[in-house]
Amino acid sequence: MIPAGFEYLRADSLDHAAALLAERGDDAKLLAGGHSLIPLMKFRLAAPEALIDISRLAELRALEQVDGTLRLGAGLRYRDLEFSPLVREQLPLLAAAVASVGDRQVRARGTIGGAVVHGDPAADVPAVLLALDATMVLRGPGGQREVPASEFFVDFWETACAPDEVLVEIRVPALAGRRWGFEKFRQRSQDWATVGVAVQELPDGGHAVALVNMGPVPLRARGVEEALAGGAGAQAAAGRAADGTSPPADLRADATYRGHLAGVLTARALEQAGAGR
Ligand SMILES: Cc1cc2nc3c(=O)[nH]c(=O)nc-3n(C[C@H](O)[C@H](O)[C@H](O)COP(=O)(O)OP(=O)(O)OC[C@H]3O[C@@H](n4cnc5c(N)ncnc54)[C@H](O)[C@@H]3O)c2cc1C
Numbered sequence: 001m002i003p004a005g006f007e008y009l010r011a012d013s014l015d016h017a018a019a020l021l022a023e024r025g026d027d028a029k030l031l032a033g034g035h036s037l038i039p040l041m042k043f044r045l046a047a048p049e050a051l052i053d054i055s056r057l058a059e060l061r062a063l064e065q066v067d068g069t070l071r072l073g074a075g076l077r078y079r080d081l082e083f084s085p086l087v088r089e090q091l092p093l094l095a096a097a098v099a100s101v102g103d104r105q106v107r108a109r110g111t112i113g114g115a116v117v118h119g120d121p122a123a124d125v126p127a128v129l130l131a132l133d134a135t136m137v138l139r140g141p142g143g144q145r146e147v148p149a150s151e152f153f154v155d156f157w158e159t160a161c162a163p164d165e166v167l168v169e170i171r172v173p174a175l176a177g178r179r180w181g182f183e184k185f186r187q188r189s190q191d192w193a194t195v196g197v198a199v200q201e202l203p204d205g206g207h208a209v210a211l212v213n214m215g216p217v218p219l220r221a222r223g224v225e226e227a228l229a230g231g232a233g234a235q236a237a238a239g240r241a242a243d244g245t246s247p248p249a250d251l252r253a254d255a256t257y258r259g260h261l262a263g264v265l266t267a268r269a270l271e272q273a274g275a276g277r
Pocket of ligand 1: 029030031032033034035036037038074075100101102103106109110111112113114115117118122123124125161165166167168190191192193
């Protein structure tokens with residue numbers, strides 16, 4: 001449980017971080033809260049030669065609403081979102097989901113940028129951002145580019161963020177007053193989700209439904225969304241929660257049980273969001 005040796009570099013600014021990353025290439029990793037990266041290094045699943053610490057960069061901690069969009073700096077910690085009146089009002093689904101992550105210590109250190117770039121399908125925030133139709137803003141040697149959440153999560157622990165790019169911010173359409181639901185099943189109170197479901201009512205009255213831990217990436221439950229759009233009730237729509245998914249099997253649950261959980265949790269989250277009535 002001791003990581004391989006590495007060089008520690010502290011970035012003074014976003015420009016400095018980008019320059020260090022460009023210079024060190026694949027040998028370096030950005031360090032935000034360290035709650036995913038350090039365990040990986042301890043298990044020797046990652047052995048970067050250098051860590052570039054971006055945890056103190058104020059430039060990565062923007063939290064503001066511009067027109068109808070919330071701009072969330074990648075360096076915001078879970079607790080910044082959990083206790084933000086703006087996020088609670090405009091994106092209550094996100095506020096509720098981050099409040100359910102790990103324990104207080106995890107929420108005090110872990111960042112949304114780290115959670116998103118790590119790309120773990122069992123993480124809560126990536127699925128919620130998928131339901132919220134978020135956009136990731138990446139900065140690399142070629143300048144800045146935007147990637148929609150629907151294209152960002154590529155495979156297990158793999159995202160569209162290239163090794164020489166920094167995730168700068170996440171843009172999310174504001175959704176004040178719209179109903180939502182969030183459910184997750186876990187064996188112990190601070191465990192990761194065995195399965196989770198996020199439901200968001202959209203401005204046109206439709207619903208976006210996203211699943212945690214039902215495949216190698218966070219997934220939209222398209223079968224449920226189609227059933228709701230066709231006038232199905234919550235229970236009937238939830239019956240399609242596992243359509244098109246490929247849930248993992250592990251010590252906590254096999255794929256069949258995860259499929260069952262997805263249906264049960266989706267029905268509850270749809271009820272919470274007032275969908276399918
Ligand atoms: C005890 C425990 C319980 C947990 N429980 C949950 C849970 O219930 N639900 C849940 O969803 N998660 C859970 N987590 C995971 C936690 O949410 C993530 O570890 C955390 O959010 C990752 O963020 P970080 O800032 O720690 O990232 P780091 O570990 O610092 O980085 C993760 C990866 O992202 C990269 N990275 C970080 N920031 C950027 C950036 N701005 N641009 C580009 N790349 C970047 C790093 O290089 C690294 O590859 C838990 C973790 C622990 C340790």
